[in-house]
Amino acid sequence: MNIILKTREELVLKSIEIRKDIISAIAEAGSGHTGGSLDLADIFTCLYFHILNHRPEEPNWENRDRMVLSIGHVAPVLYVTLAHAGYFPIEELKTLRKLGSRLQGHPGRDHGLPGLELSAGSLGQGLSVAVGMALANKIDKKDGYVYCILGDGELQEGSVWEAAMSAAHHKFNKLIALVDRNNCQIDGVTSDVMEIEPIIDKWKSFGWNVLSCDGHNHIEIIETFEKVKTTSDRPSVIIAKTIMGKGVRSIEGNYKWHGKAPSKEEALDFIEQIDNNG
Amino acid sequence: MDNLIIKSHRATKEGFAEGLRIAGNNPKVIGLGADITASVGMNLFAEAFPERFFSFGIAEQNCIGVASGLALSEKIPVFSTYAVFSALRTTDQIRISVCYNKLHVIIGGAHAGVSVGPDGATHQALEDIAIMRSLPNITIISPCDATQTKLAIIAAIDNMNSPMYIRYGREAVPDFTIENQNFEIGKAQTMVEGNDLTIIATGHLVWEAIIAAGKLKDKGINARVINLHTIKPIDEEAIIKAARETGIIITAEEHQIQGGMGSAVAEVVVKEYPVPMDFIGMKSSFGESGKPEELLKKYGMTSDSIYKIAIENFSRKKSDQKL
C-alpha cells in the first residue's frame, strides 16, 4: 500500500529527505536540473504521500490517479519521490543519467522504471496527454483524478493553451494542473525572458478554476488540492508559488541553478543547509 | 496479383472512412476530430459512434497529445487531418508523446501528394514520408487505392500495437485491388511479374506504374511492378529480390524525392545489392494550384513519365552490365 503521511511534521521530514537525495543523485550524475527539482519537493511529498490514490506495488493499477510530469527536466524530484514511496529501491537513484539506467535524464518509460506515466521532456506536451487521460476516465466513468505538473516558463509554449482550451471545452473537472511558479527559467526571470502574467487571468479566461497556494506549505498545498476537487464543471489549476532551489539558502531564487548540478563538494554543503533549514 | 481491373474511381479517403467505420465497432476505438472531419474521412465513424468521437478543434498538436493520453489509458485513438498538419505541424508531439512512449496511436495523413489539386502548395503534403520515417517505432502505410486503404486502417487498428501513420489522398483514383487480397503490413505486393526492370511505387502511383508496365511490355521490356504499401518497416526481401532478378529499380511516389520512399528503397539497395536506380517524385519544389491530372503531368508523375524514365534507365542497365 501507499504510505500516507498525515501530520505537517511527517511531511516536512519527508521533504527534507527527498531534497537531500535529489542533491546526492544530481551530484553523482554530474549534471541535471537542481533548482526546479528542489522547489517541487514539498508539492511532490504532498502528492505521493497524501493526495494521490496509487499503489506503488501495482504501478499500473487501473483505478489509480495519474500524475503526468510535463516538465521532464525535473525528473530527479519525481525519481526520488517514487523511490521513497516504494516504487523502486532508493539505491538505484545513484544511477541517474548513467548509461543503461532506468533513470534517464528526462523520463523515458521505455527504460522500465515503474511509476512513470509519461516519457516527457519537450515542453508543452504533458497537459495534452493529461487531457487525453481525463477523456479516457470520463468515457470509462472512472473516479480517478489526473494531475499535471507544468513549469511557469513552459506556459510560453502555445500548445499548453491548446490543451487548456480543450480541457475547459470538454469540462474535465477531474483534471488538476499545477504550475510551478518559481519565476525562473534558463535565461533568467520569466518576466524578462517572456512575461507570462497575468497568469491567473489567463487561465480563468480559458475557462479554468484557478487557485493559488504557497508551494512550500504542506498544509496549504493539501487544502488547496482538496478545495479544487469540489469543482464540478471545469478543470482546475493551482498556481503554486515556489522558490527555485528551495531548501538550499545559498542558491534560493537564483535562476542560474535551473539546469546546473552541484559539485560533490558543493553537495555536502547543500545537504548541510537542507538539514539546517528543516 | 491478378485481376488488375478498375472497379471504379474512388478517393482513398473513402476507403479510410469505410475501414474506420468497420474497425470502429471495437469499443476501444476513439476518434479525434480537428475540424475537417468529413474532408478526411472521419465522418462515417463520427456518425456511427458519436459517443466515441470528440471534437478538438483546429489544434493538431493538442490532438496528438490527447491521443497519447488515450493510448496510455487502454484506448485506440484515431486522429486524422491533412498530412501537412497531422504529420508536419505535430512532428515534435509525434516524436516524443507518441513514438518515444511507443503508443498505439493511429495518425491519418490525408490530402497527401500533389494530386490534392487546386488548393495548392500549402495543402499538398510532399514531405511527410521523409519526416515520419526518420522517427523510431512508427509504422508507415501508403495504400494504393480505396480498397487497400480500407484494409490498411482495419489492420492498423486490429493487428498492430505501434504508432501508425497512414497516408492517403483526396482525389478519385482507380480502385483496382480486390477485397480479399493478401494485404499484410510490412509485406510488399508484386502487382505485375517481370524480370527486366522493377518499378517500385506507392500510393496513387501504383496504378500509374501498372499502366507504364503495359506500355513497356509493348516495347518488349517485362517490368515488375511492386506496390510498396508499407514504407516502414520496409520489405527488404522484396527489394533485394527485385534488385537481384531485374538489375534495375525505378521508384515512384507523390512525395519529395529527398527522403521519401525511393530513398528508403535506395538505403536497402545500396547496402545489400547495388543496382542502378532512378527516382520519380517531386524534385525539391512546392506544388501549385491546378487540376490533379495537370499537376501529375507537370511534375512528371504519370504513367508516361514512368515509362519514359524506365526506357532511359533500361539502356543504362545494359551499359552497366557491359562493364
Ligand SMILES: [Mg+2]
Ligand atoms: Mg520555472
